[in-house]
Amino acid sequence: MYQDVIIAGFGGQGVMLIGNVVAFAAMEQKLRVTFMPVYGVEMRGGTANCTVVISDEEIGSPIIFSPQTSILMNQPSVEKFQSRLEDGGVQLVNASIVDADLLEQDRIRTISVPANELADELGSVKMANMVMLGAWLQATGCLPLKAVQAALGQVFGEHNARLIPLNQKGLERGAAFVASQAERPVL
Numbered sequence: 001m002y003q004d005v006i007i008a009g010f011g012g013q014g015v016m017l018i019g020n021v022v023a024f025a026a027m028e029q030k031l032r033v034t035f036m037p038v039y040g041v042e043m044r045g046g047t048a049n050c051t052v053v054i055s056d057e058e059i060g061s062p063i064i065f066s067p068q069t070s071i072l073m074n075q076p077s078v079e080k081f082q083s084r085l086e087d088g089g090v091q092l093v094n095a096s097i098v099d100a101d102l103l104e105q106d107r108i109r110t111i112s113v114p115a116n117e118l119a120d121e122l123g124s125v126k127m128a129n130m131v132m133l134g135a136w137l138q139a140t141g142c143l144p145l146k147a148v149q150a151a152l153g154q155v156f157g158e159h160n161a162r163l164i165p166l167n168q169k170g171l172e173r174g175a176a177f178v179a180s181q182a183e184r185p186v187l
Contacts (some may be wrong), residue, residue, distance in 0.1 A: 011039065011075025030142060090140065092136050111178060131174035
């Protein structure tokens with residue numbers, strides 16, 4: 001088993017949180033994992049991305065030039081990383097703030113997720129990152145949703161335990177959205 005992903009967006013969108021949650025969940029599943037964060041100069045509002053590699057064998061490098069998958073939270077991230085995705089790769093894009101006309105559809109598979117709207121339905125647009133993570137989990141099948149939900153406790157810790165239930169719902173909502181899209185007939 002091998003899965004890699006580049007997760008990118010503005011600082012403050014929870015990009016690093018997604019990477020941390022995936023890394024902890026993979027470790028709990030007894031998989032090998034690397035997590036490499038990259039911050040822009042500004043932090044909140046600046047650019048942020050991270051790479052996560054998950055494998056059942058040794059990982060040669062945490063650096064990914066042509067990822068299999070990507071989670072792209074904003075337009076600048078699409079502009080920077082979409083062309084790097086390997087042929088046949090899967091990108092999940094926050095359709096709430098990304099222009100659909102800029103998305104590739106032929107060389108790669110694009111899944112547009114209205115993450116901000118789905119998160120807002122849960123009561124907080126801050127859950128958009130968890131919606132996107134849940135969507136990625138459903139699209140790739142690389143980790144069980146329950147394992148990722150359990151990893152939230154390790155990432156948030158005791159002091160922020162009150163945030164776990166809403167984040168778990170965000171994961172479920174994103175996964176359900178992608179599952180419902182797969183059930184639609186191709187026209």
